[in-house]
Amino acid sequence: MKGRLTFGRKRQRVIRLPGTAVFQHPIHHIPSPLRPIGGLLTLILVGTLLLWLLPGVTTRPITFTQALFTATSAVTVTGMALLTTSTDFTFPGQIILLVLIQMGGLGYMALVALLLRASGRRVSLPNRLLLADSLGLQNPSLISHYLGRILTGMFVIEAVGAAVLFVYWR
Numbered sequence: 001m002k003g004r005l006t007f008g009r010k011r012q013r014v015i016r017l018p019g020t021a022v023f024q025h026p027i028h029h030i031p032s033p034l035r036p037i038g039g040l041l042t043l044i045l046v047g048t049l050l051l052w053l054l055p056g057v058t059t060r061p062i063t064f065t066q067a068l069f070t071a072t073s074a075v076t077v078t079g080m081a082l083l084t085t086s087t088d089f090t091f092p093g094q095i096i097l098l099v100l101i102q103m104g105g106l107g108y109m110a111l112v113a114l115l116l117r118a119s120g121r122r123v124s125l126p127n128r129l130l131l132a133d134s135l136g137l138q139n140p141s142l143i144s145h146y147l148g149r150i151l152t153g154m155f156v157i158e159a160v161g162a163a164v165l166f167v168y169w170r
Contacts, residue, residue, distance in 0.1 A: 035127075036134065039112065040075060040104075047071030047100045057093035058083070074100035107156065110135065110147055119143070 052067035073080045074097050132140040
């Protein structure tokens with residue numbers, strides 16, 4: 001059988017047999033500006049479900065609305081809470097909140113780029129352009145350098161803050 005040689009979106013050679021369609025990943029149909037919004041909504045939904053459904057996360061049962069508000073507040077790093085974090089959440093619940101705050105503070109797009117980089121996968125050009133725009137960079141080639149500086153700064157500031165609080169509370 002002879003097939004037609006076509007080129008896909010990523011310049012990969014795709015051989016398509018007559019009468020067959022080329023499969024494209026569903027994420028390619030989502031416009032680039034909506035991807036970070038979808039990612040944040042997914043992060044908020046996962047955080048909400050973890051806080052609401054996991055046993056032993058809170059000292060007392062919480063409603064879906066309380067879990068949604070708490071997860072949204074953590075991801076958006078607003079600091080608002082319906083429940084007292086130190087008394088109403090157990091240690092695992094506080095860890096979930098800490099992870100949501102870190103992910104929201106670092107930025108969803110930066111987090112995705114770091115995870116892709118750590119797993120050895122490349123970030124596509126449209127996503128690099130979107131990430132560069134979200135970080136306020138003119139040149140997408142500076143993303144890796146900029147993300148390294150963000151992580152270094154974040155860890156240094158958090159380590160100094162932890163050391164100061166350790167000495168103060170000791």
